Amino acid sequence: MTDEGLLKRAASGDEVAFALLYQRHRDPVFRFTYRLLQSRELAEEITHDCFLSLIKEPRRFKPDDRKASLRTYLCAAARNLAFKHLRQGGSEAVIDDVTEWLRAPVSEEPLRQLLGAEISEAVRQAIGALSPLQREALILFEYEEMSLSEIAEVACVDVGTVKSRLYRARERLRILLAPYFEGRAETDREKCPI
């Protein structure tokens, strides 16, 4: 069943339809919000608010528009709530406890685990250092694999603006993560001597 059909049923009290919708779209919304705010607690709160506001006012989602999909609609709602939080709490985002990132799969070597955790933390900090608008564009493009037009719809800007933000975000990240580029190059050469 399509998202529109499920939404109609969920809005009239069908819990099974709501559960299906939630299952489909929870992870993208949570991931995007988490990467934007870098806080699990805030990401859960915003995800909760997004789904309940969707059920309270289902008519605000207009599937007749060709570009509109429920995923972009939910990401746009999450974006608005996240930016509202950023405006209220200042530009600094709440950062999770660093120790959480030291957890790694048991099968990996200890050194690899440490390197993986370090890289993960470095990437998180580098993305956190971007401006919210650049961060948003980068997350939606690189992690959620949305098209430029979809990102433009979420951010309520034109495609050219999205491209510009993406370009600046990538340039900034290359500078911030430069040490890790070199390190990865050496590691790849060791693996593939040819």
Added chain:
Amino acid sequence: MNYQENPPNRQVEPDENTGADRELKNLLNEWTVPEPTAALGERVFSNYRSQFHRREWWRWVAGSIRLPVPVAAMAGLLLCATSYLAVRKATTHSVKIVTVSAPTKVVEVPVPVIQERVVTRVVYAKRNAGDRSAPDVPAPIEGNKAIAKVDMTGFRPVSEIKIIVVKGDESNEK
């Protein structure tokens, strides 16, 4: 750096990325996201249910149901027919009420009953001296009345009657 505009239905094509982009992409993928807690789902569904519990009574007032067009048309026709018959029956019933006459009133009217008056007249019949054949039969008495038997042979009615009432002494009265 030139960015190619991606089509709306973007497909990940490694060839369109440069080496540097690929490297950046690989680095970015090192950052993984934790799973949301189970409490999130519980909160979401709990609030979903409470929202509809509050609105449930309102659904009985302002809710709607969907009917196929043929079913709705048949229901509408049935409603119209029922309404027409009900109105017609009400009209007919009201006419009948008008024509009913007032209940008859029973009044007892005494009707004079004409009772025949029975006059019993005692006739004294003159008896001849030699005629002793006729027995001196006493008048039979029936009930309270005495009935005299008279031989009407040779009786001729009188054309004129002149009634003279002679009041005799009581000894001659029987």
